[in-house]
Amino acid sequence: MATLVKNTLLFIVLLIIGSVRGQTKKIDSIKNELKLHSEMDTVRVNLLNDLAFSYFSSDLVKSLEYLDESDDLLHMIDFKKGKARNLYINGLIQSSESNNQKAIELFKKSLSLYEEGGDERAVSDCYAEIGLAYYNDFDYTKSIENYKKSVNIAKRIGQSKTAAINLKYIGFCYLDMGNYEKAQEYLNYAIDLNMEFDNKLELSSCFNNMGSTHLHKGNYPLALEYYNKSLSIYKTTKDTAGISSVLNNIGILYKNNKEYDKAIANYKESLKIREKNVHKKNKALTLNNIGVVYKQKQDYKNALVYLEDALKLSKSINDKDNIARCLINMGDVYLGINDNSVALQKFLEAKEINLDIGSQLGLCYSYLGLAKVYTNQEKYDEALLNVLKSKELSNSIGVIDYQRDAYSLLSIIYQNLGNYKKALESHQQFKILNDSIFNKKNIEKIAQLEYEYKYKQALDSASIRELKLTKTVLDTSQDLAKSRQNYLWAIIGILVLSIVSGSMIFLQKFNTIKVKNEHIVTEQKLLRSQMTPHFIFNSLSVLQGMILNGEEKKSITYLTKFSKLLRIVLENSRDKVVPLIQELDAIDNYMILQNLDADPPYEYNLLVDENIDINLFLIPPMLIQPFIENAIEHAFMADQEHREIEIHLTFEHNKLSCTITDNGLGIDTTSSKPNTKKKSLATTITKERLEILGKDFKVPGGITIEDRKKDDEQGTKVVLIVPYKIIENS
Template sequence: MLSQNVVIDSLKSVLANETIDNKEDVSSTLISIGVAYFEISDYTEALNYYEKALQINKEIDNEQGISRCLINIGNIYIVKGNFPLAIEYQHKSLKINEKRKDTTLISLSLNNLGVIYNNLGNHEKAIPFVQKALGIQKKSGDKKRIAETLNNLGTLYINIENYDEAYNYLKEALQICQDINNKFIEGYTLNNIGYVFLNKKIYNNSFEYYEKARIINLNLGNKRALLTTYYGLARVYAKLKENDKALTYALKSKNLSQDFKLVEMERHIHELLVTIYKKNKNYKKALENHEYYKILSDSLFNKANLEKIAKLEAEYKYKQQLDSLSINELKLTKTIKSTSKDLEKSQKNYLWAAIGVLLLSILLGAFFFYQKLKNAKSKTKNALMEQKLLRSQMTPHFIFNSLSVLQGMVLNKEEKKSVLYLSKFSKLLRLTLENSRDKTVSLSQELTAVQEYLTLQNLENDAYICTILVEDSIDIPAFKIPPMLIQPFVENAIEHAFVTKIEDQKIDIRLIYTDNKLICTIADNGVGINFKSESKNGNKNSLATTITSERLKVLSKDFNMEGSVIIEDRKKYNEQGTLVTLVIPHKISVT
């Protein structure tokens, strides 16, 4: 693969430059390595090299190098979908280059900002950024940048369904790509032109461009562009009623979308698969894909709207209280005027005393209103956190996998095993839902839920050796703790700890009570957290772990006692695996 060769050659160059301490050349080579990894869609490695280059450029105060790194890091966050962070990096670079009057790098940042606002759905705001970038690039004559920008403009006009204008920009971009032999940009441009003809219902032309894109993207190993190509070909074949070919390409695009964790694209692919399977009269597969389509749709809806709903609710309550306070202030104002008239004949001291009382009332009212608003926001935040935690425990993915295992047992006619599995699964589901409604549950209820989860995970093949040890001094029924604190870390151990370990998989849960602290440790003998930080997915934190950490901060205040979590690699104790130490806020019931 060409990009892989570039990586190897660049690495050799880095080593050579490091020996002579030429930091500026080292940073440039590191950026080139990052670009090579970016072009083969290895974004974790690309980000790693960009950040190394950024650090070197800051050390030598190289503003041009700093701005290049900021642009490239911003591009990583664009493809990862972290648009606020992408905007931040692009604006940082733009500020540096406006000061330096570097029109080339200014145009890159403007172009990228257009891409970001396009992805956010604000196409009207995106177009001026990209058009301004194109004007700068045409003056400089940088054909590669011109082709990129023309391609971006084409995409923007596609999004506002102006396909004729989109085709004009894309056709110009394609011609430049072919003139300078830039296959990387050409692959994306061909995809976009294929999409234009698909929406104009000119299917033969659409197929022609998608097929050209397939050959180029396959040769480059550009999996992200290839994902779009396969999906486009599947749609074209479906329109041409060639369902077998449509199914082949739809399944290929599905596999790639799962690799990139592109939920929105995966949802569209499952929707297409439903249509294809229905036409093939494979109603079982159509139903399966429809169910998964619904799960993905719910996931996208929840992610986009959960926080928005909570925010709107808080703002509504705030406005409601503000309106009420305004009415009270008007009443008080009328009272002041009336009182003033009545007291004109009396001593001035009485008047000022009355005004003072009224002002004090306003201040007290404002204070109580502020406290009430603060409590309302706190309750909303806690409810949002509880919803997130419940969803992180009983994820659609977990439920889907459990039902798939159960379906396999039924199809294999393992009646006793399937009944047992269904019983365990329903019990776990009931426990989780019941516990999520209460602010505190008994320690025995929490441990029962954890035990049921471990039993369900182990029921299929006894993969894990799990132990739960409780210190004798702990009266289990008497301890009341917040629900759903322990299980997320147990789930993390099962999902992530044993990626390279097949046998002798152990998870040990231990509870002790010392110095008025209820301490729970979850230890596994897996690969350890350092392995995760070195892997490609090391930058992806556990959602449940993050929510639990945030929740413990709130619970510490509610219970007026310490609540915390520490995650360590057991290497520091000359052992293997990960150790989680939870300090759990609690109450003790007196019987």
């Protein structure tokens, strides 16, 4: 991708800057030679060119000064090789300043002179630099043409490392053009060569972009596999620019897979790195991606804030590719708020830019966006024309996401045009493509890739913790017994005057051990009751029923959600506190799982006030879930059709409150029933735990449960005052 090329260039520049001391010595050495050599000949030209190249990475003004002096001397003598190198260095300077057309002109002049002199290595370097300049100017066809010439020469003269780098850049060009098959072909060539030389930096770059080709083709598991390979190498080499790029791409993957919280977490981690590196292009890309996630969450206000920032930044560096991308996403936002006129303007602007830079992927969505606007405006003929263009492009470049969206829109357009046969065919094709993106293999493979790094460690950790808790309970119980016996003998043997003081010491010691024992026992009971055997048995029974009934897709979805919930519980049980976002994720998965087999399903709402940063608040795990489970098990009559459960988190006066309401029978009614008089074990444990944690955290904790009839409403309201800690921003 364009991002990776910029990252690679940035990394090279940083390496150059890091070696300033060594270069200073080299510069001083060349300057001394220049002072000693006063003759106006080829030797002096070479020394001036060497000084210009040495200053290229640190002082462009001085570099140009030495080039001018070299050029003046070249007017006096005939030295084609010296002139070629002078032009080449000047081209590098213009390219670094984004003067791409001027750079191409200089490289071509240098190329011509090197060809006359028969210097094939220099000729190969010139073609590569011309290719890069065209790439930065978004002329991918000419970029590929020149890179291929460089590769052919490099292979012929045995410069395989150079060939590998240029093959990778050809892959980048095809990737940005949306030709993913060709991109994979050239990236595989580059990977094979780089493996021979164990070139880790180049391999990680290739793996990252190979992941992006699979991402665009809808193969998320394979994309994630390549991203993990790339991230592992970048972390080993401590290449922060590379780490940032991969995190951004993983964010895109999770966004496409509708795991929005994971997407935003990866994007923001990437953005932190990119802000430190002051790299405008990469920062703009990440801002755009965050805007897209908010757009898909239908938070259009935040979406526009991030997208407008991304657009402004992209315009400041004339990054046409990302300008078009921002305009397309803004068009989608305006579609979401039913402002069709502004949406149309954004998609038309994006289409013109994508036509200019030859981006097939960008054109694919520009046409799709226009079709959506015309459909909203009931201009179905124009909508049909544009969606067919989008479908044709998405078919040719193999982008399943856009193919699916095109068929979905075609179904609506044909229906409105009265062509019901084509409407049905389009809808059926949409279903096939949608199922192919979220199919069984994708779900299982993504889960496997996520779990293989974490699941075994989480399971082992939970088992070890269970054993430790059991051992600690036994030890403390023995200590307690010994303490009682020792103090009993002590009391008997102590004189009457020492009884009071001895008793006080005994009670203090006894209470300390007792509190410790209660704490550990309570924690152990919570650990074991976090997912009750009753719930697990019911879940497995439901799953068995689905399998026996031949509901394959439904059973796969149910199993995926169930395993994810178990994984979250295992991870959360290792820690005394977890981020609030993890607790909410567990609740969300629990409710999704419950609704998969509920008839009728529960209407479930989770509200979090804006002043709560769910990434910064730390709370004890599994506090909220038992009360939701109570509502599901006891709150509703079997024949009640409309069932609501709402969770609302607020933060006022330094108190974190969680209010859980339902529209069931109400606590006064359910508590009078014979089968509900027994208090929930999980609720009791939670109450005990809150008392202990409130003291530990030095923050009040408590539970209030009341019937909503006093507010002229139906159901039960539970208010938890949750002990918390806040992670301080570094």
